[in-house]
Amino acid sequence: MGRILVLAEHNTGTLDAVTGELLTAAARLGDPAVVLLARPGTGQDLAAQLGPWCLSDVYLAESAHAGTRLTTPAVAALEAAVNLARAAGAEVSGVLIAGTIDGREVAARLCVRLTAGLISDAVDVRLSDDVIVATVPVLGGAYSVEATASGLAVITLRPHSIVPDGPPANGLPGAGAAPVPTRIEIDADLEVGPGRGAEIVAVQPRPATGARPGLTAASVVVSGGRGVGSDEGFGLVGDLADLFGGAVGASRAAVEAGFCEAGLQVGQTGATVTPELYIALGISGAIQHRAGMQGAGTIIAVNKDADAPIFLLADFGVVGDVFTVVPQLIEAVTARRASTGATTQTTTQTSAGTNTRGTNDQE
Numbered sequence: 378m379g380r381i382l383v384l385a386e387h388n389t390g391t392l393d394a395v396t397g398e399l400l401t402a403a404a405r406l407g408d409p410a411v412v413l414l415a416r417p418g419t420g421q422d423l424a425a426q427l428g429p430w431c432l433s434d435v436y437l438a439e440s441a442h443a444g445t446r447l448t449t450p451a452v453a454a455l456e457a458a459v460n461l462a463r464a465a466g467a468e469v470s471g472v473l474i475a476g477t478i479d480g481r482e483v484a485a486r487l488c489v490r491l492t493a494g495l496i497s498d499a500v501d502v503r504l505s506d507d508v509i510v511a512t513v514p515v516l517g518g519a520y521s522v523e524a525t526a527s528g529l530a531v532i533t534l535r536p537h538s539i540v541p542d543g544p545p546a547n548g549l550p551g552a553g554a555a556p557v558p559t560r561i562e563i564d565a566d567l568e569v570g571p572g573r574g575a576e577i578v579a580v581q582p583r584p585a586t587g588a589r590p591g592l593t594a595a596s597v598v599v600s601g602g603r604g605v606g607s608d609e610g611f612g613l614v615g616d617l618a619d620l621f622g623g624a625v626g627a628s629r630a631a632v633e634a635g636f637c638e639a640g641l642q643v644g645q646t647g648a649t650v651t652p653e654l655y656i657a658l659g660i661s662g663a664i665q666h667r668a669g670m671q672g673a674g675t676i677i678a679v680n681k682d683a684d685a686p687i688f689l690l691a692d693f694g695v696v697g698d699v700f701t702v703v704p705q706l707i708e709a710v711t712a713r714r715a716s717t718g719a720t721t722q723t724t725t726q727t728s729a730g731t732n733t734r735g736t737n738d739q740e
């Protein structure tokens with residue numbers, strides 16, 4: 378069983394959820410171990426958060442360059458970890474990295490350094506006859522292909538594409554019994570000189586968007602498209618999202634029309650979301666949009682064109698004008714809540730069912 382290295386993602390002292398997704402994927406492929414790049418003095422606390430995973434090893438690289446240089450410290454840490462594992466006699470068969478903007482660059486640079494094979498934007502991985510096979514959507518999500526790499530496979534995995542198992546009770550396959558992983562300090566040269574990575578001179582946090590949950594973490598996402606007509610019309614999207622305690626998303630056409638900010642875009646060149654419920658208002662369902670939301674649990678579409686492609690994907694579809702349908706939906710949900718005292722989540726499911734029709738039963 379080969380060793381699979383996972384590059385941990387963390388933010389303000391806490392491991393990101395995507396680290397659990399990567400570890401879940403790694404456990405399917407071999408013996409998982411984590412590479413942790415952190416500011417000096419912060420790595421031990423982060424490593425301790427990995428305790429429940431019962432990993433055999435954590436490769437810890439503390440560097441003053443972490444957070445001050447773009448991508449190159451992570452590349453150096455991964456390269457050092459691969460070399461350390463190999464020096465200890467392990468066969469490193471895969472490296473898993475979150476498919477973020479930074480992660481994609483780290484992966485590409487690492488492949489050049491190690492002469493490894495790069496598989497980008499995977500949504501699933503499996504082991505077949507000891508070969509790592511990755512599922513990769515192509516052509517805007519219209520098709521999926523299976524990709525393999527000869528030798529070491531460096532794979533970027535799209536966030537939210539794998540449901541994390543959570544730390545296993547008895548350790549991951551191949552892991553030792555110790556609850557706290559062995560820390561292997563990376564003593565490699567992380568001194569990335571000028572010209573080998575851009576320097577971060579300032580970080581400006583994005584202002585909070587009110588009380589709404591983040592787009593990629595929300596269990597309900599309501600998105601608006603060009604069909605909502607204006608930024609005032611887009612307010613209806615927010616009203617429905619707030620009713621369900623959900624996040625607001627948008628199509629690219631809505632963003633380009635100036636109805637909302639670019640950070641709300643869902644799709645191939647925007648965010649990938651996998652909420653339990655996705656409601657598309659006035660969105661045609663172009664493949665580039667579907668690429669970012671087709672993994673949602675239940676999809677509801679409201680569109681006045683019965684032939685809109687979004688209905689091919691939707692579990693429930695309402696053929697109608699959003700300005701007629703959505704206010705009625707809000708009114709019905711509010712009235713039902715008042716009469717039943719149902720919780721937000723329960724009402725979401727119930728009301729969706731009573732206010733929409735199946736894709737094959739449109740009107």
Ligand SMILES: Cc1cc2nc3c(=O)[nH]c(=O)nc-3n(C[C@H](O)[C@H](O)[C@H](O)COP(=O)(O)OP(=O)(O)OC[C@H]3O[C@@H](n4cnc5c(N)ncnc54)[C@H](O)[C@@H]3O)c2cc1C
Pocket residue numbers: 601602603604605627628629630631642643644645646647648658659660661662663664665666669679680681682685697698699700
């Ligand atoms: C390389 C590339 C990357 C792209 N990436 C993305 C991406 O990440 N995300 C993305 O979304 N797009 C992306 N696009 C754009 C994509 O191809 C579509 O143009 C876009 O998704 C269309 O957005 P829309 O559905 O809101 O607009 P439209 O296609 O114009 O559809 C509007 C819909 O609203 C309906 N409608 C109009 N008025 C009403 C009303 N009053 N009530 C109900 N329905 C109404 C219409 O029937 C229509 O179906 C990308 C394109 C390219 C080439």
